[in-house]
Amino acid sequence: MLKFPIYLDYSATTPIDPRVVEAMIPYLSEHFGNPASRSHAYGWEAEKAVELARADVAALVNADPKEIVWTSGATESDNLAIKGAAQFYQSKGKHIITLKTEHKAVLDTCRELERQGFEVTYLDVQEDGLLNLDAFRAALRDDTTVVSVMMVNNEVGVVQPIEEIGEICRERGIIFHVDAAQATGKVEIDLQKLKVDLMSFSAHKTYGPKGIGALYVRRKPRVRLIAQMHGGGHERGMRSGTLAAHQIVGMGVAFRLAREEMATENVRIGLLRDKLMNGLTDIEATYVNGDITHRVPHNLNISFAYVEGESLIMAIKDVAVSSGSACTSASLEPSYVLRALGRNDELAHSSIRFSIGRFTTEEEVDYTIDLLHRKISKLRELSPLWEMVQEGVDLNTVQWAAH
Amino acid sequence: MFAPVYLDHNATTPLDSQVREAMLPYLGARFGNASSRHEYGRHARAAIDTARAQVASVLGAHPTEVVFTSGGSEANNLFLKGAAAMLKPGRVAVSAIEHPCVRESARRLVKQGWAFDEIGVDAQGLIDATDFAEKLSAKPQLVSIMLANNETGVLQEIESLAAMARAQGARIHTDAVQALGKVPVDFRALGVNALTVSAHKIYGPIGVGALVVDKRVELAPLIDGGGQERGLRSGTENLAAIVGFGLACELAESRRVADASRLVQLKERLEQGLGGLGATIFSSGAARLAGTSFFAFAGVDGETLVGKLDRAGFACASGSACSSANPEPSKTLLAMGVAPELARGAIRVSVGRATTMDEVDRFVGALSEELNTLRGLTAMAN
Numbered sequence: 001m002l003k004f005p006i007y008l009d010y011s012a013t014t015p016i017d018p019r020v021v022e023a024m025i026p027y028l029s030e031h032f033g034n035p036a037s038r039s040h041a042y043g044w045e046a047e048k049a050v051e052l053a054r055a056d057v058a059a060l061v062n063a064d065p066k067e068i069v070w071t072s073g074a075t076e077s078d079n080l081a082i083k084g085a086a087q088f089y090q091s092k093g094k095h096i097i098t099l100k101t102e103h104k105a106v107l108d109t110c111r112e113l114e115r116q117g118f119e120v121t122y123l124d125v126q127e128d129g130l131l132n133l134d135a136f137r138a139a140l141r142d143d144t145t146v147v148s149v150m151m152v153n154n155e156v157g158v159v160q161p162i163e164e165i166g167e168i169c170r171e172r173g174i175i176f177h178v179d180a181a182q183a184t185g186k187v188e189i190d191l192q193k194l195k196v197d198l199m200s201f202s203a204h205k206t207y208g209p210k211g212i213g214a215l216y217v218r219r220k221p222r223v224r225l226i227a228q229m230h231g232g233g234h235e236r237g238m239r240s241g242t243l244a245a246h247q248i249v250g251m252g253v254a255f256r257l258a259r260e261e262m263a264t265e266n267v268r269i270g271l272l273r274d275k276l277m278n279g280l281t282d283i284e285a286t287y288v289n290g291d292i293t294h295r296v297p298h299n300l301n302i303s304f305a306y307v308e309g310e311s312l313i314m315a316i317k318d319v320a321v322s323s324g325s326a327c328t329s330a331s332l333e334p335s336y337v338l339r340a341l342g343r344n345d346e347l348a349h350s351s352i353r354f355s356i357g358r359f360t361t362e363e364e365v366d367y368t369i370d371l372l373h374r375k376i377s378k379l380r381e382l383s384p385l386w387e388m389v390q391e392g393v394d395l396n397t398v399q400w401a402a403h
Numbered sequence: 404m405f406a407p408v409y410l411d412h413n414a415t416t417p418l419d420s421q422v423r424e425a426m427l428p429y430l431g432a433r434f435g436n437a438s439s440r441h442e443y444g445r446h447a448r449a450a451i452d453t454a455r456a457q458v459a460s461v462l463g464a465h466p467t468e469v470v471f472t473s474g475g476s477e478a479n480n481l482f483l484k485g486a487a488a489m490l491k492p493g494r495v496a497v498s499a500i501e502h503p504c505v506r507e508s509a510r511r512l513v514k515q516g517w518a519f520d521e522i523g524v525d526a527q528g529l530i531d532a533t534d535f536a537e538k539l540s541a542k543p544q545l546v547s548i549m550l551a552n553n554e555t556g557v558l559q560e561i562e563s564l565a566a567m568a569r570a571q572g573a574r575i576h577t578d579a580v581q582a583l584g585k586v587p588v589d590f591r592a593l594g595v596n597a598l599t600v601s602a603h604k605i606y607g608p609i610g611v612g613a614l615v616v617d618k619r620v621e622l623a624p625l626i627d628g629g630g631q632e633r634g635l636r637s638g639t640e641n642l643a644a645i646v647g648f649g650l651a652c653e654l655a656e657s658r659r660v661a662d663a664s665r666l667v668q669l670k671e672r673l674e675q676g677l678g679g680l681g682a683t684i685f686s687s688g689a690a691r692l693a694g695t696s697f698f699a700f701a702g703v704d705g706e707t708l709v710g711k712l713d714r715a716g717f718a719c720a721s722g723s724a725c726s727s728a729n730p731e732p733s734k735t736l737l738a739m740g741v742a743p744e745l746a747r748g749a750i751r752v753s754v755g756r757a758t759t760m761d762e763v764d765r766f767v768g769a770l771s772e773e774l775n776t777l778r779g780l781t782a783m784a785n
Contacts, residue, residue: 028418032417034609210644247609
């Protein structure tokens with residue numbers, strides 16, 4: 001039985017896995033202690049749970065639990081990592097490099113650092129969404145101290161060459177931050193192998209609760225940060241504030257499940273995504289955005305030419321999808337990520353991000369394919385542009401009358 | 404199951420079962436991201452709007468004045484650093500008994516060229532009027548004084564302090580984390596420009612709080628990104644916790660009078676017992692929170708005593724929770740002029756909604772036994 005709207009927006013947020021909720025409940029009930037309370041069993045119980053969760057988060061990415069700092073989410077982790085490192089190492093230089101396709105949490109943090117006197121290079125990506133390593137090398141300067149590149153893009157799902165970028169950064173002693181909010185449980189992350197210094201995580205993109213995330217801070221070689229939140233000195237001074245044990249327990253279980261199940265789960269999800277992709281690219285004049293091989297199996301981002309974006313979204317209300325990144329979808333600006341991939345405004349507006357996950361079924365994918373076929377042909381029937389294209393008119397040669 | 408008697412409500416409170424029930428759907432089928440435009444997102448947005456209205460209404464503020472944060476620490480950081488970022492470096496003054504998140508946020512401003520002042524308190528922990536007037540005469544742009552102290556429970560006369568501070572052109576903030584639910588906390592009546600509240604001190608979930616701030620204070624965000632909370636606090640909203648916070652605020656207000664009268668009775672019974680055992684009760688000459696007693700026994704180490712009480716089945720604190728890792732005596736007590744030796748003996752008992760008179764009596768009995776043992780040992784050693 002299908003339940004509407006069909007949720008195909010796993011990159012915006014995932015449902016919490018029922019096993020995660022179950023593990024959280026005791027910490028919303030009898031185990032309510034403040035993990036910082038050192039003088040009684042309520043505190044110790046909470047602290048023990050926090051440390052078990054820290055080990056589970058560390059295990060997913062092959063890190064040491066001591067390298068995990070709890071935050072309120074990936075946005076805070078990105079802020080702490082980039083501001084914290086840029087400010088700590090500013091005597092060495094004030095140049096930062098990032099990509100034009102990063103999440104707002106990274107881009108707006110960099111803009112703030114520009115206001116504080118730092119210089120930021122926002123690199124273009126290739127048409128496939130990937131960073132060109134030669135362009136990256138060319139952008140490096142003697143005063144570059146921090147590089148921030150996301151592992152998996154939230155809109156198009158492409159996986160950046162983190163291993164190669166890490167090698168280049170380490171060789172030059174540059175701090176390398178990676179936003180992995182969209183990567184956990186989707187691609188393998190081995191921090192013993194990757195030369196990454198700081199990595200941001202979020203629970204609610206990996207079947208955990210909202211309001212909790214973490215920052216990986218490498219110990220060997222040691223990475224230093226200026227704390228952004230001051231107070232009781234929690235998290236070894238890197239992030240003050242009472243730890244929310246129930247949320248932390250939830251993140252721990254969510255990451256443990258990801259570690260245990262990602263290998264089989266991603267095969268299933270990949271098959272569903274491919275089915276969706278084949279079903280939708282059957283429609284004429286559709287374009288898949290972003291490289292398809294260096295990509296997580298969960299994501300499909302497609303532009304449907306000759307349909308108007310808003311009308312399309314209205315027409316397919318039975319499926320919950322995103323026409324841009326969740327955080328920017330309140331504005332009707334064309335997605336800056338798709339623009340960076342070279343899509344024009346019209347195509348960017350008429351693109352849809354389908355992101356599927358743990359609870360997506362084949363029936364839902366079949367329904368979605370059928371729905372899109374029906375709605376797009378209906379919308380195109382109403383489109384004079386589509387009519388012209390069908391008549392063989394090359395739209396690029398048309399002289400449009402000015403208004 | 405061994406369940407010690409919980410007497411540490413100022414560290415955190417148990418989650419109210421009604422609040423938990425209200426949160427559960429948002430940990431289940433109502434999981435949307437409030438920034439999404441589809442049905443899941445719109446439901447999430449509506450739930451956050453409702454919670455914001457609940458918090459605003461209880462605090463006598465406008466919903467647009469409520470900025471949700473990850474908790475009280477973040478809200479305090481946001482006010483001090485966020486307001487400072489929009490001003491030319493000047494002076495910041497905070498009381499000598501603030502929570503570390505206020506004190507440390509204010510002290511950080513020194514690195515950006517600000518002058519940092521600490522406003523002294525008297526022997527009861529109340530703001531010293533002379534020192535306050537003096538610090539105000541130096542024209543600080545930012546002032547922060549907590550409404551109720553987390554350790555002693557002492558209540559400041561914020562209305563009059565705020566009026567004086569504003570008359571000198573300062574933006575005044577109060578950390579009302581410990582006060583909410585116990586005394587009236589009305590944003591307009593207090594006359595402050597900003598105040599901080601937290602859910603987990605009022606039987607709501609850990610992980611959410613708010614800064615209530617009026618339009619006269621320009622703020623720069625601490626956390627940049629997607630532009631949530633009108634650009635003042637980016638990051639996907641902590642939906643379930645925010646829903647819980649809204650309800651916890653309403654419950655705290657509706658139960659405030661009844662809760663307070665019960666807590667006062669518990670505290671009076673406790674302090675009667677403490678008096679009989681020869682305790683020094685801090686701030687006992689000032690208006691204090693209904694449920695908080697901070698006390699010490701001369702010559703008895705607080706850490707040791709609290710450890711023994713824990714084994715006897717009573718959970719209380721030897722200092723404020725956040726600095727429990729820190730063996731230093733309480734800064735609040737030192738600021739009040741309490742001798743460091745006595746301050747090292749400090750124990751905090753904070754009773755709450757579920758505490759019973761019987762538990763208080765049993766606690767006093769256990770305390771008496773432990774003291775006898777400890778004093779016997781001391782006598783033997785001498």
